[in-house]
Amino acid sequence: MKIEEYQERKVTVDGWDVNLTSYRLGGQWHAKADNVSPGATLCRTTGASREEAEGRALKRAEELLDRTHRHKV
Amino acid sequence: MAEYAHPEALVSTDWVSRHSGDPKVRVVEVDVDTKAYNEAHVPGAIAWAWNTQLCDTVRRDILSQQLFEALMSASGVAPDTTLVIYGDNNNWFAAWAFWQAKIYRHQDVRLMNGGRKKWLAEGRDVSTDVPHVSPAEYHAQAADLSLRAFLPQVQKAAAEHSAALVDVRSPQEFTGEILAPPGLPETCQRGGHIPGARSIPWGKACNDDGSFKTADELRALYGHQGIDGSKPIIAYCRIGERSSHTWFVLKYLLGFENVTNYDGSWTEWGNLVGAPVAKGAAA
Numbered sequence: 375m376k377i378e379e380y381q382e383r384k385v386t387v388d389g390w391d392v393n394l395t396s397y398r399l400g401g402q403w404h405a406k407a408d409n410v411s412p413g414a415t416l417c418r419t420t421g422a423s424r425e426e427a428e429g430r431a432l433k434r435a436e437e438l439l440d441r442t443h444r445h446k447v
Numbered sequence: 448m449a450e451y452a453h454p455e456a457l458v459s460t461d462w463v464s465r466h467s468g469d470p471k472v473r474v475v476e477v478d479v480d481t482k483a484y485n486e487a488h489v490p491g492a493i494a495w496a497w498n499t500q501l502c503d504t505v506r507r508d509i510l511s512q513q514l515f516e517a518l519m520s521a522s523g524v525a526p527d528t529t530l531v532i533y534g535d536n537n538n539w540f541a542a543w544a545f546w547q548a549k550i551y552r553h554q555d556v557r558l559m560n561g562g563r564k565k566w567l568a569e570g571r572d573v574s575t576d577v578p579h580v581s582p583a584e585y586h587a588q589a590a591d592l593s594l595r596a597f598l599p600q601v602q603k604a605a606a607e608h609s610a611a612l613v614d615v616r617s618p619q620e621f622t623g624e625i626l627a628p629p630g631l632p633e634t635c636q637r638g639g640h641i642p643g644a645r646s647i648p649w650g651k652a653c654n655d656d657g658s659f660k661t662a663d664e665l666r667a668l669y670g671h672q673g674i675d676g677s678k679p680i681i682a683y684c685r686i687g688e689r690s691s692h693t694w695f696v697l698k699y700l701l702g703f704e705n706v707t708n709y710d711g712s713w714t715e716w717g718n719l720v721g722a723p724v725a726k727g728a729a730a
């Protein structure tokens with residue numbers, strides 16, 4: 375079994391840089407969103423297409439990033 | 448081009464593809480959780496969950512010697528096994544496992560350069576099979592605590608400038624703008640950094656494909672901030688796993704002798720009553 379059509383791209387979600395990784399494994403698409411700095415995994419999702427898996431990952435990432443509070447320095 | 452100080456501490460994805468089935472090699476995936484492993488992993492690899500199997504789940508601590516021995520035994524790892532660890536996030540949880548294996552003086556432990564990301568991106572074979580493992584006999588040696596920094600040592604180092612403090616969190620965590628990586632729970636009462644610390648985010652040690660930068664690039668990265676091994680080095684982050692990655696780089700790739708990982712990290716320091724805290728960019 376091999377990963378196919380591996381792809382990474384950077385997007386901005388709620389003002390935060392997010393790295394979005396997606397690929398196909400067997401008949402299912404997988405996506406992962408991580409915050410670019412520091413690179414922590416935010417969520418992993420699946421879908422019947424790349425768009426569906428990525429869409430779910432972005433939605434979940436948005437929910438999580440929305441909770442991040444910026445403090446005055 | 449300079450060599451890494453300890454090239455034997457790294458193996459390539461190609462090496463793993465050729466040796467993962469060797470009877471004296473045990474490949475282990477360590478991620479933020481085991482979802483990625485369950486999705487697909489290096490054929491023959493087993494998984495360790497860092498938050499349940501690589502720490503004491505009652506008090507905040509690393510594994511006791513007894514728990515470490517139990518984990519190795521259950522994983523089919525004998526003292527002479529070549530332990531190859533890899534994971535997501537460019538190996539940061541894998542480095543946490545590597546650090547503990549070295550604390551308990553496992554002789555032959557290595558990271559797979561590039562981790563899970565490089566393996567997948569290269570289109571290598573993956574599997575969902577969980578291999579059957581026969582338990583092994585394992586007796587660990589006493590912990591080598593010279594690899595670990597505790598709060599009193601860090602307080603002394605900060606007060607006397609007797610060690611170089613390397614904060615490997617993101618610049619925004621360092622300044623105090625955010626209290627945790629974006630999207631993750633806040634685990635401290637105060638933001639900022641330990642006074643005198645240098646900000647060198649852990650990820651700067653990696654290439655885009657997840658592999659480590661060259662020794663020359665790493666020497667320049669840390670040397671530019673005055674981290675050259677001429678004095679003891681203490682690396683810290685939020686909970687000690689990102690800093691174990693930097694600890695690996697400084698000790699095994701650059702060969703600096705006196706490097707410790709302060710796993711109490713900002714979750715400890717940022718919750719201490721009365722602890723000195725610096726905000727903003729480094730002075």
